[in-house]
Structures are given as structure tokens and as C-alpha cells.
Amino acid sequence: MNDSGHTSLPVALAPAETAAPAAVEHDYSLTAVPGWWWQPQDVKHLIELYAARPIFDDTAEWLIRDNPYRRPIDRQSIKDFDFSQPLNKSAALGASALAAHRMLLNIYETDLIFLPDKNFEAKRKDFASYYSNDNKLLGEVIRPTLEAHVFDFLKDEINVTGKWSLEAVKSYLQSLIAKHEQSELELCTAILSSADPQRACRALMVQLACDFLTEASASTRNILGKYGDIQSEFFKIVIDDYGYGVHPAKHSTLYENTLATCGLISEAHAYWQFYLSSSLALSNYYHYVSRDHSKYFQAIGAIAVAESMFSHTCHKISQMLHAVFGKTVDTYYFDEHFHIDAHHGRMAFEHVVAPAIERHGNAVIPDIVRGMEELQVLTSLADEDFIAQVSFCDEAEDLKAAGRRIHAQILEGSVEKPATTHVANRSQSLVTRVYDQDQLYVVESGELDLVLGPDQTVRLGRGEAMIVKRERLHGTAVVSDESLYSVYEMGNER
Amino acid sequence: MQVVTFDPQQFNFITAGESSYFLLRLPDGSMVLYDDCCDHRGGPLHLGHWDDTRKCLVCPWHASKYSEKVLRSRAIPLIQHSGRVTAVLDTAPTTQIKLVRKTILAQPR
Ligand code: FES
Ligand SMILES: [Fe+2]
Numbered sequence: 104m105n106d107s108g109h110t111s112l113p114v115a116l117a118p119a120e121t122a123a124p125a126a127v128e129h130d131y132s133l134t135a136v137p138g139w140w141w142q143p144q145d146v147k148h149l150i151e152l153y154a155a156r157p158i159f160d161d162t163a164e165w166l167i168r169d170n171p172y173r174r175p176i177d178r179q180s181i182k183d184f185d186f187s188q189p190l191n192k193s194a195a196l197g198a199s200a201l202a203a204h205r206m207l208l209n210i211y212e213t214d215l216i217f218l219p220d221k222n223f224e225a226k227r228k229d230f231a232s233y234y235s236n237d238n239k240l241l242g243e244v245i246r247p248t249l250e251a252h253v254f255d256f257l258k259d260e261i262n263v264t265g266k267w268s269l270e271a272v273k274s275y276l277q278s279l280i281a282k283h284e285q286s287e288l289e290l291c292t293a294i295l296s297s298a299d300p301q302r303a304c305r306a307l308m309v310q311l312a313c314d315f316l317t318e319a320s321a322s323t324r325n326i327l328g329k330y331g332d333i334q335s336e337f338f339k340i341v342i343d344d345y346g347y348g349v350h351p352a353k354h355s356t357l358y359e360n361t362l363a364t365c366g367l368i369s370e371a372h373a374y375w376q377f378y379l380s381s382s383l384a385l386s387n388y389y390h391y392v393s394r395d396h397s398k399y400f401q402a403i404g405a406i407a408v409a410e411s412m413f414s415h416t417c418h419k420i421s422q423m424l425h426a427v428f429g430k431t432v433d434t435y436y437f438d439e440h441f442h443i444d445a446h447h448g449r450m451a452f453e454h455v456v457a458p459a460i461e462r463h464g465n466a467v468i469p470d471i472v473r474g475m476e477e478l479q480v481l482t483s484l485a486d487e488d489f490i491a492q493v494s495f496c497d498e499a500e501d502l503k504a505a506g507r508r509i510h511a512q513i514l515e516g517s518v519e520k521p522a523t524t525h526v527a528n529r530s531q532s533l534v535t536r537v538y539d540q541d542q543l544y545v546v547e548s549g550e551l552d553l554v555l556g557p558d559q560t561v562r563l564g565r566g567e568a569m570i571v572k573r574e575r576l577h578g579t580a581v582v583s584d585e586s587l588y589s590v591y592e593m594g595n596e597r
Numbered sequence: 598m599q600v601v602t603f604d605p606q607q608f609n610f611i612t613a614g615e616s617s618y619f620l621l622r623l624p625d626g627s628m629v630l631y632d633d634c635c636d637h638r639g640g641p642l643h644l645g646h647w648d649d650t651r652k653c654l655v656c657p658w659h660a661s662k663y664s665e666k667v668l669r670s671r672a673i674p675l676i677q678h679s680g681r682v683t684a685v686l687d688t689a690p691t692t693q694i695k696l697v698r699k700t701i702l703a704q705p706r
């Protein structure tokens with residue numbers, strides 16, 4: 104037997120006499136007790152490992168063609184971010200949020216099936232890597248930290264109190280819908296008044312592609328399991344999204360047609376590099392509340408609001424698309440939702456939310472209302488972010504002029520700003536970024552491209568400069584054999 | 598056209614090629630044979646329910662309503678005689694017809 108002094112197996116298995124180790128007396132939470140399962144610095148290290156996975160590396164092109172597993176995060180910057188603390192709302196569009204949302208979508212979407220249209224063999228390694236246990240396990244370990252980083256601010260933003268009833272929820276939802284249906288969408292107004300409405304419109308279609316090309320995948324998680332007739336009512340909503348099993352009628356197929364007539368690619372995540380973090384946040388939110396089923400009541404609240412409001416939103420977007428592109432654009436995706444989501448809104452409330460409250464009691468209402476509110480916060484954040492990006496793209500020439508002026512002031516010494524100087528060869532690997540402060544790019548030699556969108560690039564030659572505002576998505580690429588350029592940190596004064 | 602005669606106790610659902618029809622006994626006891634495919638999005642009408650207050654059949658998918666009047670006026674030509682029913686289906690003579698028994702959830706109680 105064992106005489107070496109190690110504990111023998113029978114002793115280890117005698118639970119009655121064995122005092123549990125102190126740490127286990129917590130509530131068995133692996134993630135909620137800091138320092139028990141892993142230390143914050145361990146998570147930081149794991150996040151860096153995750154971002155360093157080759158499939159998440161920078162790409163050779165801005166558009167990622169027919170490879171749904173290549174999803175750059177920004178490996179270079181990741182070590183500068185502190186994911187250990189929740190962001191507050193004012194930082195929700197910042198650099199660490201963008202990286203966190205990219206990682207979260209990568210993590211959530213390993214539950215979905217993506218296959219390239221062509222040439223699977225050439226992408227087989229990426230496919231295997233994306234769906235590997237390594238990738239999934241590592242993702243799961245870092246997920247709670249990332250979710251807290253980008254979504255915990257919602258807990259501070261929203262407080263639901265008081266004595267709620269089904270009637271109160273109903274009146275509240277109706278008032279939301281009524282208000283929404285009277286509104287002109289700011290989004291559409293911004294596009295129509297943009298200096299280049301077609302470009303702005305395409306930019307919107309790119310943002311929506313993040314979610315619409317996999318439409319309903321996240322909320323489909325809520326139809327699994329066994330929970331009575333409400334489950335079947337939920338399923339009915341999804342039947343329409345999936346086109347009753349007829350591929351041309353599937354909502355994502357309708358969206359592919361819209362993309363095509365706007366001159367855009369419909370491969371999944373071809374525009375990954377151009378998703379704003381607020382667009383990623385919206386997609387991620389549905390996963391966040393639909394994957395963790397303790398958030399089921401939040402999920403049905405969010406879905407009831409989304410379905411109820413989407414009809415009007417689609418009506419406005421359809422009109423806007425026609426105003427911008429004329430007759431050639433296929434708006435059927437939006438026309439279909441204008442029609443069918445009028446039903447879905449009603450179905451989601453009457454057949455899912457209301458019976459859930461009747462069956463499970465008024466105590467579930469605060470979660471339902473929280474879901475309704477959180478979705479609205481994220482939607483308006485996405486609108487704000489998108490509108491800011493449109494005006495940033497519109498102002499490119501002004502930002503060049505402003506850049507030249509400020510650079511002149513820096514040269515003559517009347518303004519002082521910290522700078523980093525880069526000497527770089529022609530760029531081979533590309534990733535888009537946002538910064539938490541305004542930046543001034545100044546090219547000393549060679550040529551540098553500032554990429555503001557899939558169809559907008561500003562080329563800076565020797566002596567040229569441009570300001571890139573904080574939180575505005577852009578990529579940089581040296582397009583000469585060599586370039587020397589400086590980046591000045593402008594701080595946050597407006 | 599094809600003419601089919603059957604015992605409504607034994608069969609209550611007909612498939613004829615791509616189409617299907619179900620037998621529904623209305624509250625007054627009369628019987629109609631109705632196309633199973635909802636006008637809206639093709640929802641399976643026999644899996645709908647009968648709304649007793651509004652006296653109409655409700656589609657299970659998005660709740661389109663079919664009043665007694667509509668059901669009667671648009672139903673398939675049908676004769677009830679001596680406990681048997683005869684239906685006149687607007688299908689090509691070569692279309693394969695099958696008689697089935699199903700649970701008609703839409704049946705008024
Ligand atoms: S399919 Fe019958 S109501 Fe929509
Ligand atoms: Fe849809």
C-alpha cells in the first residue's frame with residue numbers, strides 16, 4: 104500500500120471526517136469570488152493568449168473574403184487594456200470596449216455554424232482552430248470578465264423598482280411603441296443629410312450585417328429546453344426568421360439581396376474590420392442574455408421591445424434606401440419586417456411576456472423591464488456612435504485642414520503635444536482601431552492611408568496631416584515602401 | 598377535377614399533390630372542407646384554434662381570422678349524404694389523393 108506519506112485514496116474519499124477547505128465555503132462560484140479560481144492578472148494573461156490566436160490576428164486585407172473564422176481583435180494593443188474593471192457609459196465606445204466586443208462575438212459565435220462559400224479545404228485549419236476546444240475553453244474562461252467590462256454599466260444606468268403588474272408592463276411597452284412610431288429615425292435623417300448619402304447608407308448596411316446575416320441565431324437559444332407552451336410561441340416567431348425552411352424566404356437571405364443591390368458583399372463578417380463597437384455590442388447583447396439562461400426574463404423583455412419597434416424602424420429604412428439609391432435597391436428585407444414584425448411584436452408580448460408573468464409571477468417583471476431598457480440604451484448608443492462615424496467620414500477634408508493648422512502650431516512651438524514617431528515599411532497586416540483621445544497623424548515621408556470605411560480612404564503624403572477624433576474607427580496602412588510618420592496625442596479637449 | 602367520397606368518421610384530412618384540406622364541423626353541426634394553407638403565410642390552419650367569442654377560426658402562426666361566413670363561402674364543394682361526404686377537388690385527374698385522419702385542433706367544441 105502507500106507508505107510514502109501521501110494521502111491514500113480511501114482517506115481522501117471520507118467526506119464526513121474531512122473538513123472542507125476554507126475557500127469552498129464560498130457559494131461555489133468559480134467566477135464571482137476574486138482570487139479564488141484565478142487572479143485578475145491571470146485573466147489578463149488569458150485574454151492576451153486568446154487575442155494571440157492566429158485566426159484572430161491582423162489580416163492582409165481590409166475586407167475579409169469568404170473566411171468566417173478570421174476575426175482580428177488587435178493583438179498589439181490588447182496588453183495596454185485593463186479589462187478587470189467595468190467601463191462606465193462614457194467609456195462604452197472606447198478602445199478596450201471595441202477589443203472586448205470583438206472577443207465576445209468570437210466567443211459567442213463558436214456556438215453557430217459558419218462555413219465558407221467556396222474552397223473549404225484551404226480554410227480547414229482555421230475552421231478547426233475556431234471550433235477547437237482550446238479556443239472555446241479559453242473563451243469561456245475570459246468571457247465573464249469581458250462581459251462585466253462592457254455590460255456592467257447597464258446595471259448602474261437602469262434601476263427598476265416599485266410594485267409592477269402585467270398591466271403596468273403593457274402600458275409601458277405601448278407607450279414606448281407609440282413614441283417610437285411617431286419618431287423620424289435620427290439614423291435616417293443623418294444619412295439623408297450626409298455629404299455622401301450613398302456612402303453613409305452603405306455604412307449602415309455594413310453595421311447591420313453584423314447581426315442580420317445570422318439573423319435570430321442568438322435568440323434561437325431561447326427555444327431550446329422544456330418550458331411549456333410559451334416555448335412553442337417563441338418558436339413561432341423564429342419560424343418566420345427562418346423562412347419556414349425555404350431558403351430564399353429566410354430573412355438573412357433577404358438581407359443578402361439588399362447588400363448585393365447596394366454593391367456590398369454578403370459573406371459573413373466580410374466587413375468585420377468595420378463593425379463599430381456599438382454594433383458589436385447590440386449583437387453581443389442578444390447572446391449575453393440568451394446564452395446565460397438565468398437572464399431568460401431579460402431576454403424576453405429585450406426581444407419584445409426589439410420586435411415591437413423593428414417594424415417602424417424598417418419602414419423608415421426602406422423609405423430612406425429608396426430615397427438614396429432609387430428603384431434599383433432591393434428593400435424587401437425591410438418591407439418584410441415592416442409587415443411581419445407588427446405581428447412579432449404582438450406575439451412576443453401577448454404570447455411570451457404576458458403568459459410568463461402570469462405563470463411565474465410579478466417577481467419576474469423587473470428582469471423583463473430591465474431587458475426592455477437595456478436594449479434601448481444599447482440601441483441609442485449604437486445610433487449615436489453610427490451618426491458620429493458618419494459625420495467623421497464627412498468631415499475628412501476639414502480634419503486634414505485642422506491637422507495642418509495644429510501641426511504648424513506644434514512646429515512653431517505654440518502648442519505642445521506628446522508624440523510617437525513610427526518608421527514603417529509597407530503594411531502587411533491590418534487592423535482597425537479606435538483611440539480614447541483625439542490623435543493627429545503627420546506624415547514626414549512616404550505615404551500613409553487612413554482608412555475610414557470600406558469605401559473611404561484618405562491618403563496622406565509627405566507633410567500632410569489629419570486629426571482622427573476619439574472613438575472614431577479607422578485603420579492605418581503604409582502604402583509606400585517606407586514611411587516616417589508621427590502620431591500626436593491631442594488629449595480630450597474639444 | 599376529382600371527386601372523392603369518404604366516411605368523415607374515418608377520415609378528416611385530404612392531401613392532393615401539394616395541397617391539403619381539412620374537415621371542420623361548424624358550431625351549427627354543418628361540415629366544411631377547407632384549404633389547410635393560410636392565405637397569409639401558409640400556416641397550417643387545422644392546427645389553429647376556434648375562437649368561441651368571435652366565432653372564427655384563428656391561424657396558429659400570426660392569428661389571421663376566418664369567420665364562419667368566410668369559411669362557408671370559400672370552402673371546397675362538399676355533399677353530406679347518409680353519413681358519407683363527397684368532395685369535388687379542383688385538381689388534375691392524375692393528382693394523387695390520400696385520405697388521412699388527424700387531430701383537428703381548430704375544431705369548435
Ligand atoms: S400564416 Fe396564418 S396568420 Fe400568418
Ligand atoms: Fe426577421
Ligand SMILES: [Fe+2]
Pocket residue numbers: 340410443444447
Ligand atoms: Fe421578427
